[in-house]
Amino acid sequence: MSSRKIRMGMVGGGRDAFIGGVHRIAAAIDQQIELVCGAFSSTPEKSIASGKDFFLPEERCYGTFQDMMEKEAALPEGERMDFVTIVTPNHMHFPPAKLALESGFHVLSDKPATFDLQEAKDLKAIIEGSGKLYGLTHNYTGYPMVKQAKDLVAAGELGEIRKVVVEYPQGWLATKIEDSGAKQAEWRTDPKRSGAAGCMGDIGTHAENLAEYITGLQIKELLADLTAFVPGRALDDDGNVLLRFENGAKGILHASQISVGTENDLNIRVYGEKGGLRWNQVEPNSLYVYRADKPCEIWRTGNGYVGENAAANTRTPFGHPEGYLEAFANVYRNFANHIRAVNAGETPDPKVTDYPKIDDGIRGMAFISAVVDSSSQGAAWVPMSNYA
Helix, strand or coil: CCCCCEEEEEEECCCCCHHHHHHHHHHHCCCCEEEEEEECCCCHHHHHHHHHHCCCCHHHECCCHHHHHHHHHHCCCCCCCCEEEEECCHHHCHHHHHHHHHCCCEEEECCCCCCCHHHHHHHHHHHHHHCCCEEECCHHHHCHHHHHHHHHHHCCCCCCEEEEEEEEECCCCCCCHHHHCCHHHHHHCCHHHHCCCCHHHHHHHHHHHHHHHHHCCCEEEEEEEEECCCCCCCCCCEEEEEEEECCCCEEEEEEECCCCCCCCCCEEEEEECCEEEEEECCCCCEEEEEECCCCCEEEECCCCCCCHHHHHCCCCCCCCCCCHHHHHHHHHHHHHHHHHHHHHCCCCCCCCCCCCCHHHHHHHHHHHHHHHHHHHCCCCEEEHHHHC
16 A cells, blocks of 8 residues: 555635534544645635645645645646545535546545435435545544444344434534524524534434444334424424334434533444443443343453454553544544555455445435425324435
8 A cells, every 4th residue: 555645635624613623633643644735615715824724835725625626636646635525514515525526536525425315316426437435424433332333233242133222412502502603503503504404414314324334224214303492493403203224123313402411422222132232422432232131241442352343443552532533533544544545456454444435425315304304294204215
């Protein structure tokens, strides 16, 4: 594989942006990726100023993403970016991803993949036509104990899966803070920028992705009840969903941004015919495994008894906590190493390709469409096949 760093460009993530900084930290943790250019804002002046904040050369700080793609593609192969990371509001995921792929660059995008389901399907066709890699930062799949949970289920340790309970409550939108200039709240509650769903699009998709990732099962149909509790809010800030999985398992998905006092309490419980497991993002280094007539097992990150995939995504010895940024970094490192393998004409290790891709993005957009339709029909059962 190539001995050089993988060169990254960024669309979005400029001054005052939250998630852009998270992406830059995650990309830098393993020293495998370097930020070389960016179009950091919809305002050219702010974009160029942001690039200077990151100590980039002025000629690599672009006023628009269109200008960035054109000028980066014209640079010598040894200088241009290898991939672009997209960290914009939802309505601006598809345009730069499409142009980047068509310009010959790999793409790593924040979730959801696109503004709506049709865009996600169109994007898949573009990806397949380009021959380039596409990744989606459902970062919770990067936690070592989430990967361990997935491997335990795949190995049949729990037996046939019967029940899945996944929750993602937050409390930060319990009041209408979007009216007081809170930038992160403004676009998430705006249908023109967020899409058809608010809470369910923002964090409900994380819960959906986590449930399907760990169990290896797809949701077959669902029943949803969405609510905007805060007066005057155009999009849902709370939702409850009943799930039926393809193998007959049943599930409950709850996402909320009005659960007062709650931070980012993403958690999941999976029960099979032989055992169960529980994982919580607040304490991400522990995985609780339950078996019939035996004491509860607590699996811990960094110990020698964990599987190869969990070990490959762990950086520190046991007892040294790893968390959100490291999980994010695992997605970036795997994506970068996949690019290295492609550049070298090598077949990547399966552990390297274990990151979310466009099919996960389409599943997420189908989930959003299904929950919105179900709720609008008075909480009716909706088949996911309607959105395939």
